[in-house]
Amino acid sequence: MADAVHPAITDLAVRAHLERLAARAGTIPSGATDAEGDDAARLSELRANPSWVRVPDDDSLESIDLEAEGLALRLYRPRAEHRGTLVFAHGGGWVAGNLDNNDALCRALAVATGTQVLSVDYRLAPEHPFPAGLDDLDRALRFAATGADGLIDPALLGVAGHSAGGNLAAALALRARDGRAPGIRCQVLLCPVLDAPDPTRPSYRAHTDDLPLTARGMQWYWGLYVPDAVGAVPVGAAPLRAPDVAGSAPAVIVAAAVDPLSDEAEEYAERLLASDVPTTFVRREGVPHLFLVFPSTPARDEVLAQIGPAVRAAFV
Numbered sequence: 001m002a003d004a005v006h007p008a009i010t011d012l013a014v015r016a017h018l019e020r021l022a023a024r025a026g027t028i029p030s031g032a033t034d035a036e037g038d039d040a041a042r043l044s045e046l047r048a049n050p051s052w053v054r055v056p057d058d059d060s061l062e063s064i065d066l067e068a069e070g071l072a073l074r075l076y077r078p079r080a081e082h083r084g085t086l087v088f089a090h091g092g093g094w095v096a097g098n099l100d101n102n103d104a105l106c107r108a109l110a111v112a113t114g115t116q117v118l119s120v121d122y123r124l125a126p127e128h129p130f131p132a133g134l135d136d137l138d139r140a141l142r143f144a145a146t147g148a149d150g151l152i153d154p155a156l157l158g159v160a161g162h163s164a165g166g167n168l169a170a171a172l173a174l175r176a177r178d179g180r181a182p183g184i185r186c187q188v189l190l191c192p193v194l195d196a197p198d199p200t201r202p203s204y205r206a207h208t209d210d211l212p213l214t215a216r217g218m219q220w221y222w223g224l225y226v227p228d229a230v231g232a233v234p235v236g237a238a239p240l241r242a243p244d245v246a247g248s249a250p251a252v253i254v255a256a257a258v259d260p261l262s263d264e265a266e267e268y269a270e271r272l273l274a275s276d277v278p279t280t281f282v283r284r285e286g287v288p289h290l291f292l293v294f295p296s297t298p299a300r301d302e303v304l305a306q307i308g309p310a311v312r313a314a315f316v
Contacts (some may be wrong), residue, residue: 004019004022004163004206004210005018005019005022005210006077006209006210006258007033008257008258008286009211009258009286009287009288010208010285010286011240011284011285011286011287011291011297011299013297013298013299014135014286014287014288014291014294014299016295017294017295017297018288021034025173026075027201037092039126039220042220043095043126046095046096046213047096049096051207053055054099054100054103054123055103055104055107058085059079059106060078060079060080060107060111061076061077061078061079061107061110061111061231061248062076062077062079063075063077063107064077064151065099066151068140068143068148069139069140069142069143069276070139071076071120071121071122071136071139071140071143072098072121073099073118073119073121073140073143074103074118074119074121074232075116075117075118075148075151075152076100076106076107076109076110076116076117076118076121076246077110077116077151078110078111078114078115078116079243081114082110082114082115082116083114083153083155083156083312083315083316084115084116084153084157084158084185084311084312084314084315085113085115085117085118085144085152085153085156085157085158085159086109086111086113086115086116086117086118086119086157086159086160086186086188087118087121087140087141087144087157087158087159087160087162087169087171087172088102088117088118088119088120088135088159088160088161088162088165089104089120089122089133089137089159089160089162089164089165089169090119090120090161090162090165091161091162091163091164091165091166091191091219091290092163092164092165093125093163093164093217093220093221093224093225094124094125094130094133094164094167094221094224094225095124095125095126095221095224095225098123099119099121101293102119102162102293102315103119103167104293104295104296104301105162105190105292105293106119106211108242108300108301108304109160109188109304110294112301112304112305112307112308113304113307113308113311113312114308114311114312115158115311115312115315116151116152117160118140118144118148118152120136120137120140122136122137122140122168123136125224125225126224126225126227129224129225129226129227130225130234130236131234131236132179132236133164133168133225134168134171134172134236136158136258137161137168137169137172138172138175138181139150141157141159141172141176141181141182141184142180142181142182144157145157145167145182147243154182154302155220156185156186156315157183157184157185157252158184158186158187158188158189158311158314158315159173159176159186159187159188159249160182160187160189160190161164161188161189161190161192162190162191162192162290162292162293163190163191163213163261163290163291164193164221164225165190165192165194165266166189166190166191166192166193166194167192167194167237167239169187169188169189169192170187170189170192170194170239170268171235171236171237171239173187173239173242173248173249173251174235174239174242174245174248175236176249177245177247177248177249184249184309185249185314186248186249186251186252186314186315186316187248187249187251187252187309188200188251188252188255188307188311189251189252189253189254189268189287190292191254191255191256191259191261191265191290191291191292192253192265192268193218193222193260193264194239194240194261194264194265194267194268195233195238195239195240195241195264196222196226196233196237196238197215197218197219197222197260198229199215199219201258201260201263201264202251203259203260203261203262203263203264204218204260204263206295207259207260207288208218209257209290211259211289212288212289212290213259213260213261213289213290214260214306215260218260218261225237237244239268240264240267240268242269244275245271245272245275245277246275246276246279247275248272248275248277249277249314250277250279250310250314251268251269251272251278251279251280252280252282252307252310252311253265253268253269253279253280253282254282254283254292254303254307255281255282255283256283256284256286256287256288256289256290256292257283257284257285257286257287257292258286258287258288258289259288259289260289261289262283265283266281266283269281280307280310282303283308284299286299286301287299287315292304298300299308
């Protein structure tokens with residue numbers, strides 16, 4: 001099954017993990033299959049067969065399940081000294097996932113950055129299309145800004161997210177910049193979706209098969225999240241289309257090189273830097289989308305170690 005893995009995935013540990021998955025499933029598991037089919041059936045299968053599990057608490061941190069503003073939340077708190085809180089949105093193409101989706105990533109992020117991470121179980125498309133998930137993340141940020149019953153310092157807040165969650169975090173950062181959401185110190189965007197699918201982008205043209213996320217899969221997700229495909233793309237769904245990003249919170253952006261989304265992540269970082277927004281951009285070669293949520297690998301741990309100083313600096 002080694003041939004089922006995209007040749008551009010050269011990171012040995014990540015490649016070995018994908019080869020094991022391909023051997024079990026017969027193909028590279030993807031959130032959305034490239035085959036034509038009934039959307040409802042594909043969505044049902046995606047939600048019924050999650051690839052994530054909750055990781056037990058360990059000595060490095062504790063997790064606290066909360067409910068506020070009608071939302072289920074999970075707070076990850078490092079047992080060592082910590083400062084600041086990142087309000088976090090999980091991945092899943094806006095259509096799948098829950099608090100267990102990025103459980104391991106949230107734990108690793110909290111430990112690597114020395115921050116609390118408040119993960120949000122936001123509403124999912126297509127039952128709740130744009131902007132429902134974004135509004136839920138906004139509500140969670142507002143709850144954090146009240147102090148969350150004494151668990152959070154309301155003056156030290158940031159937003160973060162992975163994949164589709166990175167899209168929600170970037171959009172919420174723009175709301176905060178405009179004064180339409182509580183103020184934040186940073187935005188942490190991990191392999192984020194930042195624009196509508198664009199088949200003309202080189203990263204879209206290069207990544208069409210044998211990957212955890214393909215160009216066609218991304219188009220399927222987008223069609224469920226923003227169903228009005230013939231209308232103008234709202235900036236809240238595609239932050240890269242914002243006419244101005246000046247004044248945004250300092251950004252930390254991670255891109256996987258073998259990912260349809262890599263070009264837009266790099267372009268957004270360049271726009272922020274051109275607008276004098278402090279920005280740390282990390283592009284990891286030889287890895288695909290989802291590498292940050294695979295079982296602990298050197299790639300994931302090294303990237304989180306790279307971004308840790310920038311996140312900590314934002315909360316000084």
